[in-house]
Amino acid sequence: MSLLLILAGAVLVAVAMSNRVPRIPAGRAPHLVRARLTEAGRAALTAVGGSALIIAFFLALSGV
Numbered sequence: 001m002s003l004l005l006i007l008a009g010a011v012l013v014a015v016a017m018s019n020r021v022p023r024i025p026a027g028r029a030p031h032l033v034r035a036r037l038t039e040a041g042r043a044a045l046t047a048v049g050g051s052a053l054i055i056a057f058f059l060a061l062s063g064v
Helices: 002-018 039-062
Strands: 020-023 031-034
Touching: 002 020, 002 039
Parallel strands: none
Antiparallel strands: 020 031
16 A cells, blocks of 8 residues: 555656656657646645655555
């Protein structure tokens, strides 16, 4: 459970920091495109991703 939260939190924070998301077109190699996030959107992704990382940390400490 904590590994999934770590992965999800890291992805959300990485998208917020870089403002890029992967795009996988049919039959071609994936590439990064601009996410077009507003400041509020970046703040929301950072908050949710950071919260997921904190929850994962405490779950790992408790042994779950």
